[in-house]
Amino acid sequence: MKEILIDEVLHAMYEHLDRGQRKTLRATMEKALYLYEVTVRDTDEVRYESDLLVTKFIEAKRIEGCSSKTLHYYEKSIRTMLAHVQKEVVHTTTEDLRSYLTSYQERGGLSRVTVDNVRRILSSFFAWLEDEDYIVKSPVRRIHRVKTAENIKATYSDEELEAMRDSCHESRDLAMIDMLASTGMRVGEMVRLNRSDVDFNERECVVLGKGNKERIVYFDARTKIHLQAYLESRTDGEAALFVGLRSPRSRLSISGIESRLRTLGRRIGMEKVHPHKFRRTLATRAIDKGMPIEQLQQLLGHKRIDTTLHYAMVKQSNVKAAHRKFIG
Structure with a gap:
């Protein structure tokens, strides 16, 4: 057993030592x-210590302000790795x-x-272990980012947006579409909105x-009119900005909005x-009309500007026009 232990240590230190130092x-x-x-x-004792470290990491992330959904995804990803x-x-x-x-990708x-x-989740976990002195060096450091194809994702055209508005039979649905289209907010942000969060005078x-x-998001005049009409039609006392159509009225969920949009x-x-396509559409149009990327980043609530750039799709016609203008 001693030889196995020594061999494991030497294997871990192989790239850091020369032949003489290893000897x-x-x-x-x-x-x-x-x-x-x-x-x-x-093995039960080993599993207990690993579980304890995962729990400590999740608690650290909770203190940093990560959402429950993010924490669940982090914990599930790490524990699946440990089981493997x-x-x-x-x-x-x-x-x-x-x-x-490798097996994770091939198997699923x-x-x-x-x-x-x-990979990013594991990188965060092992970097935390390194910072907290549980390990000397994160094993994820030498695992590089997985290259992905840069697919251009579609946005809604003006005609499609108008067709969706025309298809609405309920004032709520019309207000909901306008709100998503003009603010670019996340659907998870919209379902948490209360009536008191809306300032109609400032349209924000x-x-x-x-x-x-x-953060503050802004909506246009059309959204203001349709949102006010929807709220005036309601007779319930629910604080939520968007509620179900049937009594008793209760706050709409993310899945409820997604289902309604599909309908x-x-x-x-x-x-x-x-709903996410509305957000991407707003980002693309803002860039297309010359909105500074830093302002768009703030509007969308992105932590990194790279994320904002991934959202926006530059129209090929504009690339062609720019080429003619600057190159000839």
């Missing part, structure tokens, strides 16, 4: 361990994680984007974004109608 390390360990018995610890690797977390190597990510037929999301409202951070899309023969 010295082996001799030193053999001498230091001569009077000791080395045994393998019980079957090693104490502090002894997990780069090779273990590479093997896991998952996209590269999904695999890279898991305060939303609670990712990380429980508040509206089917009425006019549109496929893939979903």
